[in-house]
Amino acid sequence: MDGPGDILRVAAARFGAKTALVTATRTLTFTELDALSDRVAAWLAVRGVRPGQVVSLYAQNRWEWVVTAHGALKAGAVINPVNVMLTPEELAFVLRDCGSATVFTSAEQAGTVVELTRDLPELGTVVAYGEADGAVGFAEVLACTDPVPEVVTDPAAPSTIGYTSGTTGHPKGAVQSHRAVLWNCATTATVHGRHAGDVVVTALPAPHVYGNVAINGTFLAGGTVVLMERFAPGEALRLIGEHRATLFEGVPAMYAMLLADPGIADADLSSLTRCTVGGQTIALSTIERWETRSGAPLIELWGMTEIAGLGTTHPLHAPPVPGSIGVSLPGVQVRIADLEDVRRDAAPGVPGELMVRGPIVMIGYHGNPTATAEAIEPDGWLHTGDVATMDETGHVFVVDRRKDMIITGGYNVYPAEVERVLAGHPAVAMVAVGPVPDPVRGELACAYVVPAAGTSPTEEELIAHTAGHLAAYKRPRLVRFVDALPATSTGKIMRRELIKQFTP
Numbered sequence: 001m002d003g004p005g006d007i008l009r010v011a012a013a014r015f016g017a018k019t020a021l022v023t024a025t026r027t028l029t030f031t032e033l034d035a036l037s038d039r040v041a042a043w044l045a046v047r048g049v050r051p052g053q054v055v056s057l058y059a060q061n062r063w064e065w066v067v068t069a070h071g072a073l074k075a076g077a078v079i080n081p082v083n084v085m086l087t088p089e090e091l092a093f094v095l096r097d098c099g100s101a102t103v104f105t106s107a108e109q110a111g112t113v114v115e116l117t118r119d120l121p122e123l124g125t126v127v128a129y130g131e132a133d134g135a136v137g138f139a140e141v142l143a144c145t146d147p148v149p150e151v152v153t154d155p156a157a158p159s160t161i162g163y164t165s166g167t168t169g170h171p172k173g174a175v176q177s178h179r180a181v182l183w184n185c186a187t188t189a190t191v192h193g194r195h196a197g198d199v200v201v202t203a204l205p206a207p208h209v210y211g212n213v214a215i216n217g218t219f220l221a222g223g224t225v226v227l228m229e230r231f232a233p234g235e236a237l238r239l240i241g242e243h244r245a246t247l248f249e250g251v252p253a254m255y256a257m258l259l260a261d262p263g264i265a266d267a268d269l270s271s272l273t274r275c276t277v278g279g280q281t282i283a284l285s286t287i288e289r290w291e292t293r294s295g296a297p298l299i300e301l302w303g304m305t306e307i308a309g310l311g312t313t314h315p316l317h318a319p320p321v322p323g324s325i326g327v328s329l330p331g332v333q334v335r336i337a338d339l340e341d342v343r344r345d346a347a348p349g350v351p352g353e354l355m356v357r358g359p360i361v362m363i364g365y366h367g368n369p370t371a372t373a374e375a376i377e378p379d380g381w382l383h384t385g386d387v388a389t390m391d392e393t394g395h396v397f398v399v400d401r402r403k404d405m406i407i408t409g410g411y412n413v414y415p416a417e418v419e420r421v422l423a424g425h426p427a428v429a430m431v432a433v434g435p436v437p438d439p440v441r442g443e444l445a446c447a448y449v450v451p452a453a454g455t456s457p458t459e460e461e462l463i464a465h466t467a468g469h470l471a472a473y474k475r476p477r478l479v480r481f482v483d484a485l486p487a488t489s490t491g492k493i494m495r496r497e498l499i500k501q502f503t504p
Contacts, residue, residue, distance in 0.1 A: 002153040003178025004185065005073030007219050008034040015196065015222040022226045022243065023063045030219070033067060036142060040071020043144035047125060049101055051076025051151055054161065056100040057207065058082040058091065058109060061229050064129045064138055065206050066215065068104045073159065076151035077101075080161045080173075081207030084109075085488065090171070092116050095123060098161050098173055098366055102127065110135040155179040161366050162209060162305045173366035176308040180360045181212070184309035187329045189217035192276065192299065193316035194247075198223030199271075201245040203231035203254070203491075210278055213309040214249045231491060233261035241268035248272060251279035251491040253430060255290050255298070260429040260452060264293065272296035274316060278303060279492045281398055281416040283423030284323055300325050302398060306375065306382060307360040312396050324395040325388075332358035335381070336390045342377065346389075351399050354388040355381045387414070404495050406435040406443050413445050413474050415495060421469040422447055422476075427457035432485050433476060434498035446478040448485060448498050457481075 001010055011020070012034035020030040028036070049055065055072040057079065059065050072079045080098050082091065095103065095116065100123055105113050107130030114134035117123045128135035159178040163171040200218045202225065204211035218225050226243050228236065231254055240248060250258075255277060258264060272294050277287075278301040287298050301313035302325035312334060314326040328334040336352040338344040346352025357380045364372035375383050387399040400414035407413070415433035422431045430450040435443040451457055459479040466475045486497040 001182060002155050003073065003159055004181045004216060005070065005151075005153060005159075005178070007182075007185070007216055008037055008070050009074075011219050011222060018196070018222065019224050020219060021063055021066060022224060023061075024229060026063045028063060030222075033070070036067045037070035037074060038148045039142050039144050040068055041074035041148050042146040043141045044072060044075040044077060044102065045149040046144060046146050047102070049075060049077055049124075052078060052158070053101040054078045054080050054098045056080040056082055056095060056098070056103040058084065058086075058103055058105040058113065059129060060084055060106065061203070061206050061211075061227050062106075062129065063227070064104075066227075068127075069206070074151065075149055076153070078158045078161060080163075081212070082163070083207055083488075084205070088112050088116065092120065093170055094163050094173070095120055097163075097170075101125075104129070104138075105135075106130065107132045107135075153178055155182075158363060160308070162207075162308075164305055172368055172371055174306045175363040175366050177363055180308040180362065181216075183331065183359050184209075184303075184307070184329070185213050185217040185220055187331065188213050188310050188313065189221050191313055191315045191329065192217070192247075192274070194218055194221035194223055196222030198247055199226060199243050199245045200224065200247045200249060201226045201228070201236060201239045201243065202249045203228035203236060204249055204251075209305055209307075209309040210249075210251075210303060213303075214276075231257075233257040234263045237261060237263045237267040237269075240272065244271040246271055246273045247275060249276045252277060252282035252286065253280075253485070253487060253491045253493060255282070255286055256423070256430045259286070259289055259293065262453070269294040269296070274299055276301055276313075278310070278313075278325075281400070281420065283420040285420075285424035287322060302326070302386075302396070304384060306362045306384075307356055308362070309360070311356045311360065311384075321391075321393075321395045324391075324397050326396065327394045328356075328358075329360070332356065332360055334390075334394075334396060336388055336396075337381075339387070342381070342383070348392070349389055351387045351389055354384045354386040354396065354398070356384060357381045404434075406433075406445050408435075408438070408441045408443050408445060408473060415445070418445055418447065418466065418470065418474060418476055421466050422449065422462060425457070425462060425465050427452050427455035428462070429453070430485055430493075432493045432495055432498055434495045436478060436499055436503075438477075444477040445474070446480060446498070447476040448480050448482050448502060450482060450485060 012030040055077040110128035110132030126135040160176045161173040303310040336346045400416040429452040
């Protein structure tokens with residue numbers, strides 16, 4: 001295989017009529033997925049989409065999304081998976097920036113996309129998963145019986161352009177090679193012990209690199225993916241039991257919500273053999289509670305858009321190191337750089353910036369050589385923006401995002417450290433910590449807490465709970481009780497939105 005576009009062809013040859021994908025509306029075998037994606041590839045070629053042109057996907061999880069992505073890759077196109085939470089203005093920027101030639105979207109969103117085409121003359125066609133005015137129906141695409149184009153894949157060529165969240169200025173498009181995407185899916189599948197008997201339940205968004213690896217890593221091994229359109233804790237628990245899932249994959253907030261759901265008491269989790277968690281740091285107390293309830297190890301991992309998925313994780317059968325994001329994937333290097341001088345390694349146990357080098361590192365940011373040079377050092381090391389430490393066995397421990405650090409009275413406070421402690425209180429269902437301005441100390445740490453059902457914790461009680469675990473300067477000075485926390489499409493908590501959303 002030269003790239004992710006070969007995954008279904010190879011899997012169909014090996015696993016044929018075995019169930020590959022289960023969604024709420026359709027179940028498909030490997031043979032069916034391969035054949036349907038061939039039709040997408042043929043239709044794109046007929047419509048004049050040439051190898052190297054960009055095809056965008058803007059929709060929630062669904063079987064059509066998976067078919068489209070693989071079909072576009074078979075046609076030699078570069079796929080652009082788009083976050084469904086983007087506003088029309090943000091979507092327009094992404095489509096214009098990457099030069100998208102075709103957009104596949106849901107019928108509900110097609111009107112918005114068609115409207116954007118008036119200002120994007122280079123955008124050729126909008127395809128709707130359903131029927132929508134001004135858009136080609138997906139049924140017409142699947143009716144194409146022309147030959148599949150013969151495309152020679154260069155493993156080093158662009159495969160995907162995935163846009164970052166754009167927390168400062170416009171988002172940047174990380175260009176990932178075919179080699180990077182395939183390497184990430186294959187090595188992740190290997191270290192997590194995926195096999196043809198696996199049934200994976202996931203609600204991770206397919207456009208996100210973690211979701212992509214969860215889906216295609218499972219396909220590589222011949223396992224079955226049970227794909228939720230969006231996460232709902234009660235439904236996830238039901239699907240795990242109904243399909244006898246061997247693996248659930250999610251972000252920390254999903255596990256907190258699963259444990260807080262009333263259905264957890266009666267849920268059948270006995271089929272689970274391991275689970276994975278990534279996207280943000282997770283409290284040890286949450287890991288312990290999930291492992292106790294499910295009987296399955298919870299494998300921590302770390303990744304980012306710029307490396308096409310994971311960079312570190314724990315091999316399935318290695319001794320557990322709780323609180324660590326694991327060791328580097330095979331063939332990948334990681335190091336902890338001095339925060340003041342990237343050329344030097346940080347002293348053992350001293351926090352520094354996590355750096356990554358190897359075949360999974362992006363080619364660069366699309367059309368942005370300045371940002372690329374800032375992100376990737378001349379010797380190939382990628383800046384991740386995460387502060388971490390490393391122990392003598394090569395296990396990495398993330399402290400927090402460098403940009404999320406709170407500076408209070410001259411001291412550095414990392415929100416994740418405070419969140420881990422507060423998450424261990426029995427009255428806390430979910431928690432996020434962010435800064436609020438203070439005229440004396442500059443910033444104060446404020447905890448935003450979703451109380452557990454049937455509890456009524458007080459601000460004083462929760463602050464007191466941190467006293468035995470955190471130095472005085474690290475303890476939150478304020479606690480605000482909220483009904484929910486702002487989150488991305490992956491379920492990752494958006495700390496920078498806390499003060500905007502909850503300031504009176």
